[in-house]
Amino acid sequence: MSSKPSSSTPPPSVAMGRRAAGVSGAVLRGGGKRLLPFVYAAVTIAVIWELVVVITKPDAAILPSPWQSAQTFAHLVANGELARDVYASLRRVLSAWAGAAVIGIPLGLVMGYSHRFEKIADPFIELLRPISPLAWIPLAILWFGIGEIGKVFVVFIGTFFPIVLTTVAGVKSIDPTLINAGRVYGCTSGISLFRKVILPASLPSIVVGLRISFGMGWAAIIAAELVAAQSGLGFLIANGMEILRADEVLVGMVVIGVLGVMFDSVFRYAHRRLVWTE
Amino acid sequence: MLESIGKALRIRGLSKTYFTRSGEAVEALCPVNMDIRAGEFVAVVGPSGCGKSTLLQILAGITEPSAGEAYADDTRIHGPSIDRSMVFQNYALFPWLSVRRNVEFGLEHKGVPKAERREIAERYLKMVGLSAFADKQTNELSGGMKQRVAIARAFAVDPSVILMDEPFGALDALSRRLLQRELLRIWQEHRKTVLFITHSVVEAIYLADRIVVMTARPGRIRSEIEVDLEHPRDNTSPQFAELERDIYAQLDEELTRSFGLDQDA
Numbered sequence: 001m002s003s004k005p006s007s008s009t010p011p012p013s014v015a016m017g018r019r020a021a022g023v024s025g026a027v028l029r030g031g032g033k034r035l036l037p038f039v040y041a042a043v044t045i046a047v048i049w050e051l052v053v054v055i056t057k058p059d060a061a062i063l064p065s066p067w068q069s070a071q072t073f074a075h076l077v078a079n080g081e082l083a084r085d086v087y088a089s090l091r092r093v094l095s096a097w098a099g100a101a102v103i104g105i106p107l108g109l110v111m112g113y114s115h116r117f118e119k120i121a122d123p124f125i126e127l128l129r130p131i132s133p134l135a136w137i138p139l140a141i142l143w144f145g146i147g148e149i150g151k152v153f154v155v156f157i158g159t160f161f162p163i164v165l166t167t168v169a170g171v172k173s174i175d176p177t178l179i180n181a182g183r184v185y186g187c188t189s190g191i192s193l194f195r196k197v198i199l200p201a202s203l204p205s206i207v208v209g210l211r212i213s214f215g216m217g218w219a220a221i222i223a224a225e226l227v228a229a230q231s232g233l234g235f236l237i238a239n240g241m242e243i244l245r246a247d248e249v250l251v252g253m254v255v256i257g258v259l260g261v262m263f264d265s266v267f268r269y270a271h272r273r274l275v276w277t278e
Numbered sequence: 279m280l281e282s283i284g285k286a287l288r289i290r291g292l293s294k295t296y297f298t299r300s301g302e303a304v305e306a307l308c309p310v311n312m313d314i315r316a317g318e319f320v321a322v323v324g325p326s327g328c329g330k331s332t333l334l335q336i337l338a339g340i341t342e343p344s345a346g347e348a349y350a351d352d353t354r355i356h357g358p359s360i361d362r363s364m365v366f367q368n369y370a371l372f373p374w375l376s377v378r379r380n381v382e383f384g385l386e387h388k389g390v391p392k393a394e395r396r397e398i399a400e401r402y403l404k405m406v407g408l409s410a411f412a413d414k415q416t417n418e419l420s421g422g423m424k425q426r427v428a429i430a431r432a433f434a435v436d437p438s439v440i441l442m443d444e445p446f447g448a449l450d451a452l453s454r455r456l457l458q459r460e461l462l463r464i465w466q467e468h469r470k471t472v473l474f475i476t477h478s479v480v481e482a483i484y485l486a487d488r489i490v491v492m493t494a495r496p497g498r499i500r501s502e503i504e505v506d507l508e509h510p511r512d513n514t515s516p517q518f519a520e521l522e523r524d525i526y527a528q529l530d531e532e533l534t535r536s537f538g539l540d541q542d543a
Binding site for chain 1 (some may be wrong): 335
């Protein structure tokens, strides 16, 4: 994106299309360089893993070789089980995370803007925040059983607080003259001020919060599925333990890690492209 | 109200007292009375902390006065209005919007249709010589360019009053000279009522029809000086120099008083 057309501006729809094309293009181009450190780490882990297997010769049910695990991976891909589990976990995380964003961002915007409201809401946040989402799992099972709602609830708890707190911090860091400028230039109602100034001004922090919370949600869902689930990556590895299939456990773990890195890089990319910088 | 005819701004007994965290009252602005005619360019100079920015914020409607009232075109000022636009010292451009969208911001809230908004923005960007930068992000501009965008934004909403809070205070000397000339040209063309706050005596004499000198905190009006010189004003002319001497003498007195230096003498 070095040359930008400055005089002849395309209509917004064309510009959007061009931007979208640029997005996928840049991912492909920049992908190789950014992938390299991960490839290096993965190869190192595989080599050490192989060495341990060769030297200690463990039972394959306890520690299979990388090659055996890769075969299990191929098998789980082929029979669709892995796709089913990834889909189940991802659906839970996405719905909980989106719900946390829908509630947490407006809450954070108002808390950051109004001292009075912050005084009312902040003690609850501070009191509940130190309780790990994992500590909510037993209660979630008691309340909602082992169905979908309980797991979504646990992820919601894990994603809600980082979203609220980063949004509050984002609003508080807004230069007050920007808010004054918004008011002088026509944002007479609170809603238009929020929509036109406060939300876009705090967007960089909000996007960071969304990214961090997604990572936390991804960690929380695995834990929730370990305890009570019939599907999902957490179920895959818990089940693998019970039926003495360490290869399935390892495949599940690797997939969790790789997907976690992928989601995070998508967020980083979105942050760089979509968010303004001062 | 006969006395108000032709007056864009009427300020009556306006004062502001702040309260610090410990509950201590700080008087920022003593009761101030002032009239500004429509189309007049008034500069306010005064020592730091004399409440001149507070005065401007009250007129903009973003700060409430503690007592007194201010009227814009006979309507009591209560809250901001797009009819009184403002230029801020630190530009206060919206960094998530392009240059063009920054200029269009106020127009959008005035309900101007999109095509017309764009046309108006183009016109005012041309006025400040930034047509080629319409699609840039604001972080790609220098300080002087940012302030030109802010001036375009202020004029684009076609207000009756423009409030300028030390608009050139953060600029380097050369950009400052350039923008002073530009502002004067634009003002002569559009004849808006301008209230201009500055630390620079030379800037005030160069631009204003009338200069209001404030006292040290708590701010009162110390004197008002009509500047009866033809534009463009030559800052090396004897009349200019005399005005400068006079205003500096007044400000020196205020500073001496505020630092308590006169007690030694």
